[in-house]
Amino acid sequence: MLDSLVSGIFNGNARSISRAITIVENDGDSDTVRNLIREIFPRTGNAHIVGITGPPGIGKSTMIGRICSLLSEQGKKVSVVAIDASSPFTGGSLLGNRIRMQESLTKHGVFMRSLANRGLTGGLSRSIWDTVKILDAAGSDYIIVETVGAGQADLDISNLADTVVVVLGPGLGDEIQAIKAGIMEIGNIFVINKMDRQGAYIAMKDIEETLAMMPRGEWKPPVVGLNSMNGEGYDKLLDLIDRHRTFSLNHPEVRMRKFRTELQMHIDEELRRKFRKDISGILQDDSRIRRYLEDHVDPYSAAEGIVEEIA
Amino acid sequence: MSEGKSLEPGKNQSLFNERPIKILLAKPGIDGHDRGILVLAKAFRDAGMEVIYAGLLPTPEQVVDTAINEDVDVVALSLLNGAHMTVFKKVADLMKEKGVKDIAIVGGGTIPDADKPKLERMGISGNYGPGTQISVIIDHIRKRAEEVRKLKSAGQ
Numbered sequence: 001m002l003d004s005l006v007s008g009i010f011n012g013n014a015r016s017i018s019r020a021i022t023i024v025e026n027d028g029d030s031d032t033v034r035n036l037i038r039e040i041f042p043r044t045g046n047a048h049i050v051g052i053t054g055p056p057g058i059g060k061s062t063m064i065g066r067i068c069s070l071l072s073e074q075g076k077k078v079s080v081v082a083i084d085a086s087s088p089f090t091g092g093s094l095l096g097n098r099i100r101m102q103e104s105l106t107k108h109g110v111f112m113r114s115l116a117n118r119g120l121t122g123g124l125s126r127s128i129w130d131t132v133k134i135l136d137a138a139g140s141d142y143i144i145v146e147t148v149g150a151g152q153a154d155l156d157i158s159n160l161a162d163t164v165v166v167v168l169g170p171g172l173g174d175e176i177q178a179i180k181a182g183i184m185e186i187g188n189i190f191v192i193n194k195m196d197r198q199g200a201y202i203a204m205k206d207i208e209e210t211l212a213m214m215p216r217g218e219w220k221p222p223v224v225g226l227n228s229m230n231g232e233g234y235d236k237l238l239d240l241i242d243r244h245r246t247f248s249l250n251h252p253e254v255r256m257r258k259f260r261t262e263l264q265m266h267i268d269e270e271l272r273r274k275f276r277k278d279i280s281g282i283l284q285d286d287s288r289i290r291r292y293l294e295d296h297v298d299p300y301s302a303a304e305g306i307v308e309e310i311a
Numbered sequence: 312m313s314e315g316k317s318l319e320p321g322k323n324q325s326l327f328n329e330r331p332i333k334i335l336l337a338k339p340g341i342d343g344h345d346r347g348i349l350v351l352a353k354a355f356r357d358a359g360m361e362v363i364y365a366g367l368l369p370t371p372e373q374v375v376d377t378a379i380n381e382d383v384d385v386v387a388l389s390l391l392n393g394a395h396m397t398v399f400k401k402v403a404d405l406m407k408e409k410g411v412k413d414i415a416i417v418g419g420g421t422i423p424d425a426d427k428p429k430l431e432r433m434g435i436s437g438n439y440g441p442g443t444q445i446s447v448i449i450d451h452i453r454k455r456a457e458e459v460r461k462l463k464s465a466g467q
Contacts (some may be wrong), residue, residue: 015411018382022463026330091331092356098377099366106373112380116331116361 002032006039012077012138014111021113024130029273037130040137047079047136047143048245051161053183056149058169059193062228064144065101070234071142072108079135080105080112082146083125091118097146111135117148124148124156129262132160158186159261162254163244165237167191168207170199184210187221189240195225195232219247278310332456333383337365337374340398344391347420347441351387354445355452371401378406378414384456384463388435390420396429403433413462415455419448 008016024033050067052060064080071078082097095114098105105112117125124147135143147157158164166187171194190211192204207223222240226233248254282288292302334355336348345367355362363381365374378386386406388399399418406414417437418430427438437451 014376014379015409018380022382086331086361087356090357091359093331093361094352094356095361095363095381098363098381102366102369102373102377106370106376114361114363114381118331 002035002039005036009040009134009138010043017111017134017138018113020134021115021127021131024134025115025125025127028126029269033130037133040133044133044136047132047140048163048241049132049136049143049145049161050241051145051147051157051164052167053147053157053164053186054149054167054169054191054193055172058149058167058172059228060146060149060167061097061100063167063191063193063226064097064146065104066228066231066234067144067238068101068108068110069104070238072104072110076141077139078108078110078142078144079138079140080110080144080146081115081128081131081135082112083115083117083128083148085148086116086118088119093117111138111140124160128160129265155182155186159258162248163188163241165189165191165241167193168203169194170197170203172203184214188219188244189237190221190223191237192223192225193228195227196229200225218251219244275310279306282306282310330460332360332385332453333363333381334360334385334387334452334456335363335365335374335378335381335383336387336389337369337377338367338389339365339369339371339374339402340390340392340394341368342390342392342394343367347391348389351389351419351445351448354449358449360452371398371405374402375405375409375411379409379411383414384459385415385417385452387437387452388416388418388420393421395420395422396426399430399435400433403435413459415459417452417455419443 005016005020009020020036023030023036027033052064054060061082064082068078068080080101082095084093084095084097086093093116095116098112098114101112104110113131115125115127115131120126124145128145132143132145145157145161164186166183166189168190169192184207190207192200192207194200204223204225211221211223224233224236224240226237336352336355338345338348348364352362352364363377363383365377369377374386374388386402388395388402390398395418399416403416406416416433416435418435419437419439422430422438422440430436430438436455437448439448439451
Protein backbone atom coordinates (compact mmCIF):
# COMPACT_ATOMS: atom_id res chain seq x y z
CA MET A 1 0.00 0.00 0.00
CA LEU A 2 2.81 2.40 0.90
CA ASP A 3 4.50 1.65 -2.43
CA SER A 4 1.46 2.57 -4.49
CA LEU A 5 0.98 5.69 -2.39
CA VAL A 6 4.59 6.73 -2.96
CA SER A 7 4.47 6.12 -6.72
CA GLY A 8 1.15 7.99 -6.87
CA ILE A 9 2.78 10.96 -5.18
CA PHE A 10 5.71 10.88 -7.60
CA ASN A 11 3.22 10.86 -10.51
CA GLY A 12 1.39 13.86 -9.07
CA ASN A 13 -1.81 11.87 -8.57
CA ALA A 14 -4.24 14.04 -6.58
CA ARG A 15 -5.81 11.15 -4.68
CA SER A 16 -2.46 9.74 -3.56
CA ILE A 17 -1.19 13.16 -2.51
CA SER A 18 -4.40 13.85 -0.69
CA ARG A 19 -4.47 10.51 1.12
CA ALA A 20 -0.83 10.87 2.14
CA ILE A 21 -1.61 14.27 3.67
CA THR A 22 -4.49 12.73 5.61
CA ILE A 23 -2.12 10.13 6.98
CA VAL A 24 0.45 12.66 8.18
CA GLU A 25 -2.37 14.77 9.57
CA ASN A 26 -4.07 11.99 11.50
CA ASP A 27 -1.27 9.60 12.41
CA GLY A 28 1.39 12.15 13.29
CA ASP A 29 4.06 9.99 14.87
CA SER A 30 3.18 6.56 13.50
CA ASP A 31 5.70 4.36 11.70
CA THR A 32 3.66 4.71 8.50
CA VAL A 33 4.39 8.44 8.45
CA ARG A 34 8.08 7.92 9.14
CA ASN A 35 8.39 5.34 6.36
CA LEU A 36 6.44 7.52 3.95
CA ILE A 37 8.67 10.53 4.54
CA ARG A 38 11.80 8.39 4.28
CA GLU A 39 10.61 7.07 0.91
CA ILE A 40 9.76 10.42 -0.62
CA PHE A 41 12.53 12.50 0.93
CA PRO A 42 15.07 11.90 -1.89
CA ARG A 43 12.72 13.65 -4.31
CA THR A 44 12.19 16.73 -2.13
CA GLY A 45 14.09 19.98 -2.11
CA ASN A 46 13.08 21.40 -5.47
CA ALA A 47 9.99 23.40 -4.56
CA HIS A 48 10.12 27.01 -3.48
CA ILE A 49 8.00 27.40 -0.36
CA VAL A 50 6.25 30.75 -0.14
CA GLY A 51 4.57 31.59 3.16
CA ILE A 52 1.75 34.10 3.15
CA THR A 53 0.86 35.62 6.51
CA GLY A 54 -1.04 38.64 7.84
CA PRO A 55 -4.09 39.61 9.86
CA PRO A 56 -7.49 38.01 9.15
CA GLY A 57 -9.52 39.53 6.35
CA ILE A 58 -6.62 41.31 4.68
CA GLY A 59 -7.03 39.35 1.42
CA LYS A 60 -4.47 36.53 1.69
CA SER A 61 -6.66 33.87 0.07
CA THR A 62 -7.76 36.10 -2.80
CA MET A 63 -4.13 37.02 -3.37
CA ILE A 64 -3.11 33.35 -3.49
CA GLY A 65 -5.78 32.72 -6.13
CA ARG A 66 -4.21 35.39 -8.34
CA ILE A 67 -0.67 34.14 -7.73
CA CYS A 68 -1.78 30.60 -8.69
CA SER A 69 -3.21 31.85 -11.98
CA LEU A 70 -0.12 33.87 -12.89
CA LEU A 71 2.38 31.12 -12.03
CA SER A 72 0.28 28.46 -13.78
CA GLU A 73 0.17 30.62 -16.90
CA GLN A 74 3.98 30.67 -16.80
CA GLY A 75 3.85 26.87 -16.92
CA LYS A 76 4.82 26.42 -13.27
CA LYS A 77 3.26 23.75 -11.08
CA VAL A 78 1.76 25.32 -7.98
CA SER A 79 0.26 23.71 -4.88
CA VAL A 80 -1.48 25.44 -2.01
CA VAL A 81 -1.91 24.62 1.67
CA ALA A 82 -4.09 26.91 3.76
CA ILE A 83 -4.38 26.67 7.52
CA ASP A 84 -7.36 27.79 9.56
CA ALA A 85 -7.95 27.83 13.28
CA SER A 86 -9.59 24.99 15.21
CA SER A 87 -11.90 25.91 18.03
CA PRO A 88 -10.13 25.29 21.35
CA PHE A 89 -13.53 24.40 22.84
CA THR A 90 -14.91 21.88 20.37
CA GLY A 91 -11.95 20.98 18.16
CA GLY A 92 -14.14 21.94 15.20
CA SER A 93 -13.11 24.26 12.43
CA LEU A 94 -14.53 26.14 9.45
CA LEU A 95 -11.98 25.97 6.66
CA GLY A 96 -12.94 28.94 4.52
CA ASN A 97 -9.88 29.78 2.43
CA ARG A 98 -10.79 27.68 -0.57
CA ILE A 99 -13.82 29.72 -1.62
CA ARG A 100 -11.69 32.77 -2.41
CA MET A 101 -9.40 30.92 -4.79
CA GLN A 102 -11.64 28.18 -6.19
CA GLU A 103 -11.95 29.73 -9.64
CA SER A 104 -8.22 29.79 -10.17
CA LEU A 105 -7.78 26.29 -8.71
CA THR A 106 -10.36 24.81 -11.09
CA LYS A 107 -9.07 26.65 -14.14
CA HIS A 108 -5.47 25.56 -13.68
CA GLY A 109 -5.93 22.24 -11.89
CA VAL A 110 -4.01 23.44 -8.84
CA PHE A 111 -3.88 21.04 -5.87
CA MET A 112 -5.13 22.79 -2.75
CA ARG A 113 -5.53 21.47 0.76
CA SER A 114 -7.08 23.09 3.83
CA LEU A 115 -5.71 22.10 7.21
CA ALA A 116 -7.02 22.94 10.67
CA ASN A 117 -4.32 23.96 13.14
CA ARG A 118 -5.69 21.50 15.73
CA GLY A 119 -4.60 23.50 18.69
CA LEU A 120 -1.09 24.41 17.55
CA THR A 121 -0.43 28.10 18.12
CA GLY A 122 2.05 29.91 15.94
CA GLY A 123 -0.03 30.09 12.76
CA LEU A 124 0.69 26.62 11.39
CA SER A 125 -0.43 23.04 11.97
CA ARG A 126 1.74 20.23 13.26
CA SER A 127 1.47 18.25 10.04
CA ILE A 128 2.51 21.10 7.76
CA TRP A 129 6.19 20.17 7.58
CA ASP A 130 5.37 16.71 6.25
CA THR A 131 2.56 18.02 4.05
CA VAL A 132 4.99 20.35 2.32
CA LYS A 133 7.39 17.44 1.72
CA ILE A 134 4.62 15.43 0.04
CA LEU A 135 3.76 18.33 -2.28
CA ASP A 136 7.45 18.89 -2.98
CA ALA A 137 7.98 15.23 -3.92
CA ALA A 138 4.89 15.45 -6.15
CA GLY A 139 6.80 17.85 -8.38
CA SER A 140 5.54 21.27 -7.28
CA ASP A 141 7.64 24.22 -8.41
CA TYR A 142 5.96 26.45 -5.87
CA ILE A 143 4.17 25.55 -2.64
CA ILE A 144 2.15 28.39 -1.20
CA VAL A 145 1.38 28.13 2.50
CA GLU A 146 -1.26 30.40 3.94
CA THR A 147 -1.12 30.76 7.72
CA VAL A 148 -3.98 31.25 10.12
CA GLY A 149 -4.80 34.97 10.15
CA ALA A 150 -1.73 36.00 12.08
CA GLY A 151 -1.01 38.40 14.85
CA GLN A 152 2.11 39.41 16.66
CA ALA A 153 3.19 35.99 17.81
CA ASP A 154 2.36 33.74 14.88
CA LEU A 155 5.83 33.53 13.50
CA ASP A 156 6.41 29.83 12.82
CA ILE A 157 6.04 30.38 9.11
CA SER A 158 9.56 31.82 9.02
CA ASN A 159 10.86 28.38 10.02
CA LEU A 160 8.99 26.67 7.21
CA ALA A 161 8.96 28.97 4.19
CA ASP A 162 11.84 29.96 1.91
CA THR A 163 10.17 33.31 1.35
CA VAL A 164 7.77 34.93 3.81
CA VAL A 165 5.31 37.45 2.41
CA VAL A 166 3.62 39.57 5.07
CA VAL A 167 0.33 41.03 3.88
CA LEU A 168 -0.96 44.23 5.45
CA GLY A 169 -3.42 46.84 4.34
CA PRO A 170 -4.85 50.29 4.84
CA GLY A 171 -7.24 50.89 7.69
CA LEU A 172 -5.26 48.80 10.15
CA GLY A 173 -4.16 52.07 11.74
CA ASP A 174 -2.75 51.47 15.16
CA GLU A 175 -2.96 47.75 14.61
CA ILE A 176 0.08 48.02 12.42
CA GLN A 177 1.85 49.43 15.45
CA ALA A 178 0.62 46.50 17.48
CA ILE A 179 1.74 43.79 15.12
CA LYS A 180 4.95 45.25 13.91
CA ALA A 181 7.20 44.02 16.71
CA GLY A 182 6.81 40.36 15.80
CA ILE A 183 5.61 40.19 12.27
CA MET A 184 7.78 42.95 10.89
CA GLU A 185 10.84 40.86 11.69
CA ILE A 186 9.88 37.78 9.70
CA GLY A 187 8.81 39.31 6.39
CA ASN A 188 11.09 38.98 3.37
CA ILE A 189 8.55 40.86 1.27
CA PHE A 190 5.81 43.18 2.53
CA VAL A 191 2.55 43.64 0.68
CA ILE A 192 0.03 46.40 1.13
CA ASN A 193 -3.14 44.90 -0.28
CA LYS A 194 -6.29 46.86 -1.21
CA MET A 195 -4.35 49.75 -2.76
CA ASP A 196 -7.66 51.09 -4.07
CA ARG A 197 -8.73 51.90 -0.52
CA GLN A 198 -8.25 55.18 1.25
CA GLY A 199 -5.08 55.40 3.28
CA ALA A 200 -3.21 52.75 1.30
CA TYR A 201 -0.27 54.98 0.41
CA ILE A 202 0.02 56.15 4.00
CA ALA A 203 0.07 52.53 5.15
CA MET A 204 2.80 51.79 2.61
CA LYS A 205 4.86 54.69 3.86
CA ASP A 206 4.33 53.57 7.47
CA ILE A 207 5.72 50.16 6.68
CA GLU A 208 8.65 51.54 4.73
CA GLU A 209 9.54 53.81 7.63
CA THR A 210 9.25 51.03 10.18
CA LEU A 211 11.47 48.82 8.03
CA ALA A 212 14.00 51.62 7.61
CA MET A 213 14.40 51.82 11.38
CA MET A 214 14.99 48.12 11.84
CA PRO A 215 18.41 46.48 11.78
CA ARG A 216 18.63 44.76 8.43
CA GLY A 217 20.81 42.13 6.89
CA GLU A 218 21.86 41.70 3.31
CA TRP A 219 18.30 41.31 2.05
CA LYS A 220 16.36 44.53 2.39
CA PRO A 221 12.65 43.62 2.54
CA PRO A 222 10.82 45.55 -0.17
CA VAL A 223 7.25 46.83 0.10
CA VAL A 224 4.86 46.32 -2.79
CA GLY A 225 1.31 47.64 -3.22
CA LEU A 226 -1.35 45.33 -4.67
CA ASN A 227 -4.83 45.79 -5.98
CA SER A 228 -6.43 42.36 -6.05
CA MET A 229 -9.50 43.70 -7.84
CA ASN A 230 -7.62 44.42 -11.06
CA GLY A 231 -4.31 42.63 -10.53
CA GLU A 232 -2.11 45.72 -10.20
CA GLY A 233 1.28 45.07 -8.63
CA TYR A 234 1.26 41.30 -9.02
CA ASP A 235 4.02 41.22 -11.66
CA LYS A 236 6.23 43.08 -9.25
CA LEU A 237 5.36 40.69 -6.40
CA LEU A 238 6.22 37.60 -8.47
CA ASP A 239 9.47 39.21 -9.54
CA LEU A 240 10.36 39.92 -5.90
CA ILE A 241 9.52 36.35 -4.89
CA ASP A 242 11.89 35.05 -7.56
CA ARG A 243 14.60 37.50 -6.54
CA HIS A 244 14.30 36.34 -2.96
CA ARG A 245 14.42 32.75 -4.14
CA THR A 246 17.75 33.40 -5.86
CA PHE A 247 18.97 35.18 -2.75
CA SER A 248 18.09 32.29 -0.44
CA LEU A 249 19.65 29.73 -2.80
CA ASN A 250 22.88 31.73 -2.61
CA HIS A 251 22.74 31.91 1.18
CA PRO A 252 22.87 28.37 2.60
CA GLU A 253 22.51 29.69 6.16
CA VAL A 254 18.79 30.21 5.48
CA ARG A 255 18.30 26.53 4.72
CA MET A 256 20.51 25.58 7.67
CA ARG A 257 18.41 27.60 10.07
CA LYS A 258 15.24 25.98 8.81
CA PHE A 259 16.66 22.46 9.05
CA ARG A 260 17.97 23.15 12.52
CA THR A 261 14.48 24.17 13.69
CA GLU A 262 12.85 21.12 12.15
CA LEU A 263 15.46 18.87 13.69
CA GLN A 264 14.90 20.44 17.08
CA MET A 265 11.18 19.79 16.73
CA HIS A 266 11.74 16.14 15.92
CA ILE A 267 14.31 15.65 18.67
CA ASP A 268 11.83 17.06 21.20
CA GLU A 269 9.23 14.66 19.85
CA GLU A 270 11.65 11.69 19.93
CA LEU A 271 12.57 12.43 23.53
CA ARG A 272 8.95 12.72 24.51
CA ARG A 273 8.14 9.46 22.70
CA LYS A 274 10.98 7.68 24.40
CA PHE A 275 9.97 8.65 27.91
CA ARG A 276 6.22 9.12 27.49
CA LYS A 277 5.26 5.82 29.06
CA ASP A 278 7.53 6.24 32.06
CA ILE A 279 6.36 9.78 32.65
CA SER A 280 2.67 9.03 32.44
CA GLY A 281 3.22 6.06 34.75
CA ILE A 282 4.81 8.34 37.30
CA LEU A 283 2.09 10.94 36.96
CA GLN A 284 -0.57 8.28 37.52
CA ASP A 285 1.15 7.01 40.65
CA ASP A 286 -1.08 8.33 43.43
CA SER A 287 1.20 7.37 46.30
CA ARG A 288 4.08 9.25 44.76
CA ILE A 289 2.02 12.38 44.13
CA ARG A 290 0.68 12.20 47.67
CA ARG A 291 4.23 11.90 49.02
CA TYR A 292 5.32 15.01 47.12
CA LEU A 293 2.43 16.93 48.59
CA GLU A 294 3.00 15.64 52.14
CA ASP A 295 6.71 16.42 51.97
CA HIS A 296 5.85 19.79 50.40
CA VAL A 297 8.34 19.24 47.56
CA ASP A 298 8.50 22.14 45.11
CA PRO A 299 7.59 21.18 41.51
CA TYR A 300 11.04 22.05 40.07
CA SER A 301 12.82 19.64 42.41
CA ALA A 302 10.17 16.96 41.89
CA ALA A 303 10.51 17.19 38.11
CA GLU A 304 14.30 17.16 38.27
CA GLY A 305 14.20 14.06 40.44
CA ILE A 306 11.83 12.28 38.08
CA VAL A 307 13.89 13.05 34.99
CA GLU A 308 17.06 11.84 36.70
CA GLU A 309 15.24 8.65 37.59
CA ILE A 310 14.12 7.78 34.04
CA ALA A 311 16.89 9.22 31.85
CA MET B 312 -26.60 9.86 22.47
CA SER B 313 -29.15 12.12 24.13
CA GLU B 314 -30.66 14.86 22.06
CA GLY B 315 -28.60 17.99 21.61
CA LYS B 316 -25.68 16.62 23.58
CA SER B 317 -23.53 16.67 20.48
CA LEU B 318 -23.65 20.46 20.55
CA GLU B 319 -22.43 21.04 24.09
CA PRO B 320 -19.38 23.30 23.99
CA GLY B 321 -16.20 21.67 25.20
CA LYS B 322 -17.72 18.22 25.49
CA ASN B 323 -17.61 16.92 21.96
CA GLN B 324 -16.20 13.79 20.52
CA SER B 325 -13.46 15.14 18.35
CA LEU B 326 -10.77 16.88 20.30
CA PHE B 327 -7.26 17.46 19.12
CA ASN B 328 -5.79 14.13 20.02
CA GLU B 329 -8.44 12.43 17.93
CA ARG B 330 -9.23 12.70 14.26
CA PRO B 331 -12.03 15.13 13.61
CA ILE B 332 -14.56 14.25 10.94
CA LYS B 333 -13.84 16.29 7.82
CA ILE B 334 -16.89 17.30 5.84
CA LEU B 335 -17.51 19.25 2.62
CA LEU B 336 -20.79 21.16 2.33
CA ALA B 337 -21.92 22.05 -1.15
CA LYS B 338 -24.87 23.33 -3.11
CA PRO B 339 -23.98 22.18 -6.60
CA GLY B 340 -26.05 23.71 -9.37
CA ILE B 341 -28.04 26.91 -9.60
CA ASP B 342 -29.34 27.52 -6.08
CA GLY B 343 -28.46 30.51 -3.97
CA HIS B 344 -30.51 29.67 -0.87
CA ASP B 345 -27.60 29.19 1.49
CA ARG B 346 -29.04 30.15 4.88
CA GLY B 347 -29.70 26.52 5.80
CA ILE B 348 -26.32 25.21 4.75
CA LEU B 349 -24.55 28.01 6.63
CA VAL B 350 -26.46 27.13 9.80
CA LEU B 351 -25.39 23.51 9.31
CA ALA B 352 -21.76 24.55 8.70
CA LYS B 353 -21.66 26.28 12.08
CA ALA B 354 -23.47 23.41 13.81
CA PHE B 355 -21.02 20.86 12.40
CA ARG B 356 -18.08 23.01 13.45
CA ASP B 357 -19.52 23.25 16.95
CA ALA B 358 -19.95 19.49 16.94
CA GLY B 359 -16.18 19.21 16.53
CA MET B 360 -15.94 18.64 12.77
CA GLU B 361 -13.60 20.25 10.27
CA VAL B 362 -15.96 21.91 7.84
CA ILE B 363 -15.38 23.17 4.31
CA TYR B 364 -18.12 25.06 2.52
CA ALA B 365 -17.79 25.04 -1.26
CA GLY B 366 -19.40 28.46 -1.69
CA LEU B 367 -22.23 29.33 -4.04
CA LEU B 368 -22.73 27.73 -7.45
CA PRO B 369 -19.95 25.15 -7.61
CA THR B 370 -20.18 22.63 -10.44
CA PRO B 371 -20.44 18.91 -9.62
CA GLU B 372 -16.88 18.56 -11.01
CA GLN B 373 -15.62 21.19 -8.56
CA VAL B 374 -17.37 19.46 -5.69
CA VAL B 375 -15.75 16.12 -6.52
CA ASP B 376 -12.29 17.66 -7.07
CA THR B 377 -12.54 19.49 -3.77
CA ALA B 378 -13.66 16.33 -1.97
CA ILE B 379 -10.63 14.48 -3.36
CA ASN B 380 -8.09 17.27 -2.72
CA GLU B 381 -9.34 17.70 0.82
CA ASP B 382 -9.79 13.96 1.38
CA VAL B 383 -13.00 14.55 3.32
CA ASP B 384 -14.95 11.79 5.03
CA VAL B 385 -18.35 13.06 3.99
CA VAL B 386 -19.75 15.24 1.21
CA ALA B 387 -23.04 16.86 2.24
CA LEU B 388 -25.12 18.14 -0.67
CA SER B 389 -28.04 20.51 -0.31
CA LEU B 390 -30.49 21.78 -2.89
CA LEU B 391 -33.79 23.58 -2.52
CA ASN B 392 -34.44 24.04 -6.22
CA GLY B 393 -35.68 20.57 -7.15
CA ALA B 394 -32.65 19.63 -9.22
CA HIS B 395 -31.41 16.99 -6.79
CA MET B 396 -32.25 14.01 -9.02
CA THR B 397 -29.99 15.44 -11.74
CA VAL B 398 -27.25 17.17 -9.80
CA PHE B 399 -26.82 14.87 -6.77
CA LYS B 400 -26.68 11.98 -9.24
CA LYS B 401 -24.00 13.74 -11.26
CA VAL B 402 -21.84 14.09 -8.14
CA ALA B 403 -22.36 10.42 -7.22
CA ASP B 404 -21.55 9.36 -10.81
CA LEU B 405 -18.36 11.42 -10.93
CA MET B 406 -17.22 9.91 -7.63
CA LYS B 407 -17.77 6.45 -9.03
CA GLU B 408 -16.03 7.37 -12.26
CA LYS B 409 -12.96 8.48 -10.30
CA GLY B 410 -13.02 5.28 -8.27
CA VAL B 411 -13.71 7.03 -4.97
CA LYS B 412 -15.43 4.60 -2.64
CA ASP B 413 -14.33 5.85 0.74
CA ILE B 414 -16.06 9.23 0.78
CA ALA B 415 -19.70 9.14 1.92
CA ILE B 416 -22.36 11.29 0.26
CA VAL B 417 -25.35 12.61 2.21
CA GLY B 418 -28.14 14.86 0.97
CA GLY B 419 -30.65 17.36 2.22
CA GLY B 420 -33.02 20.11 1.14
CA THR B 421 -36.54 20.05 -0.21
CA ILE B 422 -36.61 16.46 -1.36
CA PRO B 423 -39.96 14.72 -1.98
CA ASP B 424 -40.40 11.41 -0.13
CA ALA B 425 -40.77 9.59 -3.45
CA ASP B 426 -37.22 10.57 -4.46
CA LYS B 427 -35.55 9.43 -1.25
CA PRO B 428 -35.32 5.70 -2.04
CA LYS B 429 -33.89 6.54 -5.47
CA LEU B 430 -31.22 8.72 -3.91
CA GLU B 431 -30.48 6.01 -1.35
CA ARG B 432 -29.84 3.57 -4.19
CA MET B 433 -27.26 6.01 -5.60
CA GLY B 434 -25.55 5.88 -2.21
CA ILE B 435 -26.85 9.28 -1.11
CA SER B 436 -28.28 8.90 2.38
CA GLY B 437 -30.01 11.13 4.90
CA ASN B 438 -31.93 13.43 2.55
CA TYR B 439 -33.37 15.41 5.44
CA GLY B 440 -35.82 18.20 4.90
CA PRO B 441 -36.69 21.44 6.70
CA GLY B 442 -37.58 21.01 10.37
CA THR B 443 -35.14 18.17 11.03
CA GLN B 444 -33.34 18.35 14.37
CA ILE B 445 -29.71 19.24 13.82
CA SER B 446 -28.64 16.53 16.26
CA VAL B 447 -30.34 13.92 14.04
CA ILE B 448 -28.30 15.14 11.07
CA ILE B 449 -25.09 15.16 13.09
CA ASP B 450 -25.66 11.62 14.32
CA HIS B 451 -26.27 10.46 10.75
CA ILE B 452 -23.05 12.09 9.54
CA ARG B 453 -21.06 10.53 12.38
CA LYS B 454 -22.45 7.14 11.43
CA ARG B 455 -21.56 7.53 7.75
CA ALA B 456 -18.12 8.93 8.60
CA GLU B 457 -17.41 5.95 10.81
CA GLU B 458 -18.30 3.61 7.95
CA VAL B 459 -15.93 5.24 5.45
CA ARG B 460 -13.17 5.59 8.03
CA LYS B 461 -13.20 1.80 8.25
CA LEU B 462 -12.81 1.56 4.47
CA LYS B 463 -10.00 4.11 4.58
CA SER B 464 -8.00 2.32 7.24
CA ALA B 465 -8.53 -0.99 5.44
CA GLY B 466 -7.11 0.61 2.29
CA GLN B 467 -4.06 2.02 4.03
